[in-house]
Amino acid sequence: MENGTRRSLRTDPPARLRLALLAGLVLTVYTAFSRVLHPFAFHVNVVLSMLVVLPLVTLAVFGLTPLRRAGNRLLVISALALAPAVLFSWLGWVPFSNLAKIGLAVCLGFWIAEQVEGVAVIVLIAALSAAVDIYSVFAGPTKVLLAGHPAAVGYFTVAITWFGYSYREAYSQLGTSDFFFFSLYLGAVEAFGLRVGRTLVFMTLSFLVTVVAAFWTSALPALPLLALAFVAANYDLLWENRRLRRARLNSRPHGSVERAPRDRSAGGAPD
Numbered sequence: 001m002e003n004g005t006r007r008s009l010r011t012d013p014p015a016r017l018r019l020a021l022l023a024g025l026v027l028t029v030y031t032a033f034s035r036v037l038h039p040f041a042f043h044v045n046v047v048l049s050m051l052v053v054l055p056l057v058t059l060a061v062f063g064l065t066p067l068r069r070a071g072n073r074l075l076v077i078s079a080l081a082l083a084p085a086v087l088f089s090w091l092g093w094v095p096f097s098n099l100a101k102i103g104l105a106v107c108l109g110f111w112i113a114e115q116v117e118g119v120a121v122i123v124l125i126a127a128l129s130a131a132v133d134i135y136s137v138f139a140g141p142t143k144v145l146l147a148g149h150p151a152a153v154g155y156f157t158v159a160i161t162w163f164g165y166s167y168r169e170a171y172s173q174l175g176t177s178d179f180f181f182f183s184l185y186l187g188a189v190e191a192f193g194l195r196v197g198r199t200l201v202f203m204t205l206s207f208l209v210t211v212v213a214a215f216w217t218s219a220l221p222a223l224p225l226l227a228l229a230f231v232a233a234n235y236d237l238l239w240e241n242r243r244l245r246r247a248r249l250n251s252r253p254h255g256s257v258e259r260a261p262r263d264r265s266a267g268g269a270p271d
Helices: 013-036 042-063 065-070 073-091 094-115 119-138 141-148 150-156 176-191 196-216 223-251
Strands: 157-161 171-175
Touching: 013 042, 013 065, 013 094, 013 157, 042 065, 042 094, 042 157, 042 171, 042 176, 042 196, 065 073, 065 094, 065 176, 073 094, 073 150, 094 157, 094 176, 119 141, 119 176, 119 223, 141 150, 150 157, 150 171, 157 176, 171 176, 171 196, 176 196, 176 223, 196 223
Parallel strands: none
Antiparallel strands: 157 171
């Protein structure tokens, strides 16, 4: 018989970090040895591969959320992850470069989330990032990079290998920036007491839908659906936050300064 409050992944940072370690280990092993697995038909293969890898990445990012409290040390960790991300990409050690890129993106995303004082700013970032990503993929730098320097794309993406193929033979790619925004939204969800579980599921599915839709084109931007998933999972709470903020602004004395509340609950809103 145990005394006290039952602990869970939401209230036990060491358990979260162990989850991140396990998910990262499984992801690395899968990427290194995916070639020994049974291959399926093309479309089925891609979908199954994403169904294996994306939940692992989601669990790893969720498990790293205790790092939000590291403050500016997150920038140091990001800087330390940059060198191995570039080096392992240059060497072609994809399983390890994937980990370094995800770690870099997660730390930067969490750091930015901790600097933001209001959830409305996150919504604005979501809208702007989606618009910029659309331009970049269809008419901007990403399109130029894909058309003129395809070998360099690997430095900026995380490779998701397919069943029956090695990471040098066949894979899908998601940008490191996609995981940065994934982490930014997750950090904001935790900071402002939004729905953690539902947001994770919606954002993970958004990546899956983007990759499947890309079957019929060379590349698609992932950030528009990611932003939509973040908003869809929390739309009522975001609207309520906006309404309450407007009410507080209308009622406070002229000239006073308001700071948005953070971490209103230990585990966020009910999922």
